[in-house]
Structure formats: C-alpha cells, structure tokens
Amino acid sequence: MARRDRRPERDPADARPHLPVMLPEVLASLAPKDGETYLDGTFGAGGYTRAILEAADCRVIATDRDPTAIAAGYAMVSEFKGRLTLVEDRFSNLSHVLDQLGLDGIDGVVLDVGVSSMQLDQAARGFSFRNDGPLDMRMGGEGPSAADLVAELDDKELAAVLRTLGEERRAGAVARGICAARETEPITTTLRLADVVEGVLGKSYDGIHAATRTFQALRIAVNDELGELGRALFAAESRLNPGGRLVVVAFHSLEDRIVKTFLADRTRTVPGGSRHMPAATVPPATFQALSRGVVKPSDEEVETNPRARSARLRAAVRTEASARGGDAFAFGVPRLPLGGLEGAGS
Secondary structure, eight states: OOSBOOOTTSOGGGSOOSOOTTHHHHHHHHOOOTTOEEEESOOTTSHHHHHHHHHSSOEEEEEESOHHHHHHTHHHHHHTTTSEEEEESOGGGHHHHHHHTTOSOEEEEEEEOSOBHHHHHOGGGOOOSSSOOBSOOOSSSOSOOHHHHHHHSOHHHHHHHHHHHHOOTTHHHHHHHHHHHHHHSOOOBHHHHHHHHHHHHOOOSSSSOTTHHHHHHHHHHHHTHHHHHHHHHHHHHHHEEEEEEEEEEEOSHHHHHHHHHHHHHHHOOSOOOBTTBOOOOOOOOSEEESSSSOBOOOHHHHHHOGGGTTOEEEEEEEOSSOOOOOOGGGGTOOOOOOTTOTTTTO
8 A cells, every 4th residue: 555645535636646644743643763663554655654764763664565666665675774674565464574574563553544646646557537447446456356346246235335435325326327337338447437427426516526436435345445454453553562653544534433443442441331231341451542532634734735635643652551452343344245256355
C-alpha cells in the first residue's frame, strides 16, 4: 500500500499525487528517537519513511504489498545507508516481517490506510474510472480481481458489497443493473462498469461520479482493506514495545470506525455494566490515547492538498500490559458474502 488518495467520495484521480497527508501531525505523534526502530506499513512513495529517517538516527522497516512501490524505493535504501529495510508484504503480516528480520519488538507503527495515488494514476491498474483500463483493482496483483467479483457474484451478494463497503444507497438497483449488463457483454473494463452504473443511477451534477461508491466498494472487497486493517491493529498491539506508538491515518468512516473502536476498547479502564447486569471485569489497558478524540488536518493543509480533506489521525502509546488479541470482526470489520471466490477478501 502506498501513499493514499484522500477523497474516496470523488474521482480520486483528480487529486494531487504523492503528498504525505498530515505529515507534521504524524511525526509529532510518532516522536522518532535515535536508536529506535519504526515500521511504516504503507511505504508507497516513501513520504512518511523519509520524514522519520530524517527526524532521528533511527531504523525504519517499510512494507508495501505493491511490488512497484517497493521497486521504486530501492534508491532510498541506498540513500539512508542501512537504516531502511523494504519488504514486499501486507501490513497485517507485520509480525511475520519482524520475525524474518529477527526483531522481537518495535518502537512505533504508522499506517496510512487506503488506495495509492500512484495506483490510481495508472489506468492499467483499474482503480479509477477517469481513464479506461482493465477492471483489476488488485494492490498486490494476487487473488480475484474486481472483474471476477462483477462477473461471479449474484445480485444479492453484489448488493451487500456495494451497500456495506461503498455505502451505496441504491445498491440493489446497481447490482441488478450490473448483473443484467453482464449477460449482454462481460464487464471487464473500468469505463464499461462506470457506464453501466451511470445508466442505473443517472448522471451526477454535484461533481461526484455516479460510479464512485461502486468502485470504492469493489476495491475494498478485492483487497480486503478492512480485514487487513483489523489484523494490523492486533499485530501492532502484540509487537510494539512498552512506550511504543501506534499512529493510524484513515480517510473513510469505515476505516476510522474500526480504529476508533479498537483504541476505545484497548484504552478503556472503567468497567461497563448496569443495574440489571453486573459490571464486567476490564483487562489492563494495552494503550493510552495520545490525544482526546481524533486529529484532523489543518485548514491550511486542506487548502493546499485537497486529498487531506477527509483524513483522520488517531494515535496511542503502548502500555506494559499483555496484548489481548481477539477477533477483528468484533471491531467493525464486516463479514461479506463473496460467492466462494477463493482469495477475495482475504
């Protein structure tokens, strides 16, 4: 995963690419120190990684599931003379990455969640409907593509994906329109899908293309973005050293809700309960919040970098309590019917 486009409700290809969102706030929350080790789970164009390495004489492990992002980052590896290690992998696998590198724990994790502006800019990747390309949307190139989901899910399954991950109010109508259109001609390109959806919903006059939510939903499903985030939060909890910091920048309510729910649970110290039900025992908090509530970008950043408009930063410090683990579905990761397509949403 690379640096992210931050306006999922609009055609993301119109945003200015490769500007790290909320960089001063990320650095302030992470607080890099000499001699420490940090993990940038979404290397992308290397904006956060570079800033961390320049802020302290530290080490950064940077992961990205996109091989093109990793290949483009090797010049930075040479530039920082052994302080940067690049790994092609998903950030949910950060425990495995650290095991492979012989590291027990790390002092900070930063995650910039969402789709890469670099991926959006490449028509061949199939993320954007601005330019025609194959209906792919796979960040890492593995597993079923968006075209596979469009071709094989039935109307009810497809509607569930569009409604849950795209928050498409007319999900049923769009799903039925897609299923009818594919009977006439396979839907294998971005513009073909965009045209089908626009044919169902009509042309938009508010600057938001009618197919925006459909594309968002398919992209999230193809890459299991919410599941990846949930698993990454558990992995960070298990591998952060006491005093280590977790910083997550999210850009959509679905992502931010998972982070908010996770941190609310992990920082809670007051037991719940009511007069009808005894208070439950609360395990020791595994994180301490760094700020009250969410941190939003400044007006100045939004003015100069429109992609930052919907950014939301949450950060916390790891305590000495043992990691709890758990089920990501308990924190808002949805269960979706994907028609038995092996690899989709995993």
